[in-house]
Amino acid sequence: MPPRTLASLAHALTTAPDLDAALMALADGLAEIDRLAHLALITYDARRTLMRERRLAHPDGIETVAIDTTLDHLPSRERQAVITGATFVDFGDASAEFARLLALPDIAEGGYLALKGLMFEGGLSGILALFEPRKIFGTRTVERFQPAEALFELAYVRSLEADARREAVQTLEDVTQRVHGEYERKLADLEQQLLRATGEFSATGAHERTVAMERELAQTREEARRSARRAEAVEATIASAVEQLEKAHVELHRRSEQLRQKTRTLYLIERVLSLDASTDSPRELADGLLALVGDDMNAERCSLLLCAPGEDVLYLAAARGIAPNVSEGKRVSIGTGISGRVAATREPLLVQDVAEAREHALLQDAYYTTGSFLSFPLLYHDQLIGVVNLTNRRMSGVFVEEDVERTRLLALVIALAAVNARLPERLVETLRV
Secondary structure, eight states: OOOOOHHHHHHHHHHOSSHHHHHHHHHHHHHHHOTTOEEEEEEEETTTTEEEEEEEEETTEEEEEEEEEEGGGSOHHHHHHHHHTSSOEEOGGGHHHHHHHTTOOOOTTOEEEEEEEEEETTEEEEEEEEEEEOOSSSOOHHHHHHHHHHHHHHHHHHHHHHHHHHHHHHHHHHHHHHHHHHHHHHHHHHHHHHHHHHHHSOHHHHHHHHHHHHHHHHHHHHHHHHHHHHHHHHHHHHHHHHHHHHHHHHHHHHHHHHHHHHHHHHHHHHHHHHHHHHOOOHHHHHHHHHHHHHHHHTEEEEEEEEEOTTSSEEEEEEEESSOTTOOTTOEEETTSHHHHHHHHHTSOEEEOOHHHHHHOTTOOOGGGOSSOEEEEEEEETTEEEEEEEEEEEGGGBOOOHHHHHHHHHHHHHHHHHHHHTTHHHHHHHHHHO
């Protein structure tokens, strides 16, 4: 099965026949990010203020369990944030306790619970629950999951709107049938009265009675016509409201994506600054920076090469998952091989297909023939600091064009930390010693 991108997820959510199918499509998208995380949709009854059912997405379908518990069991701050539905609410160290309350499966090594209120017509109608394993390094799953959740929220609202439309159409049909039945009943009564009047009254009286009944019949027809016009107006109003709501949710998704990017920027800067402040060892800093980018991009094999001061070469500063015969300090001339060519052009290089990777003119290095890979330069004020190589994405995933844009931010943050700590100069002296 090809990897789930935002575009393919949007298509799957659009074509989903019901809410369970949309939830399964969202769970497939979550598996691309973190296959150990659990995803559940909790239905909420606003009239009874109860969380009624927990729908847990499994690879083989949806597992539904009745929980019938109130929101009052949640802490007041978290409960208010869930009711407003603005963003995911993190339960931190209390995650395991509230995960059990919501009947979510246990995670052996511990996890973090995040809840997101789903709004419909200005009120809370459901809650999306994400229970992810704890990580030492890397971005939290909930942060990378937010764009997919925003797409699901559109599908969720569309599903509720479709149910509301079906209910409105059924109500209109019932009203129309009732009006039509009443019209036919009155018409039959008028016909019976007309027949009785023909035999009971004189010619003059029968004529007056007939005129009165015809007038009543015309009035009944006019009432039926007005009822039909009101039904059409209600249908048009519903269609217009649905269109405006869809536009509003598209704008909401765009703003949510902007907020997610800003949040991720602050998170990366905070992680790098914390790493820079926590160690004075150039080796530990290089390993930490590489672990940060590797975990953020889900790469099992990665390497960091820095520019040797005063020389036109790169040297291997840190690596993980590469061949054992490649040692730290190994040098690569700028302009030679993948890393050297990326350093010379100062532009990222993305290869997605295995066959393409093997036939690529730049790939003469045996360590980069395993499939999809991404190589990008580290630049600071137009000064080349180094190159980062990523390959072997987890769960047989491939790097895509969206990842190239993500690496531009990573490259800037890592280059800033490396320059601030004088990492290229200090680490090359350490390797020589």
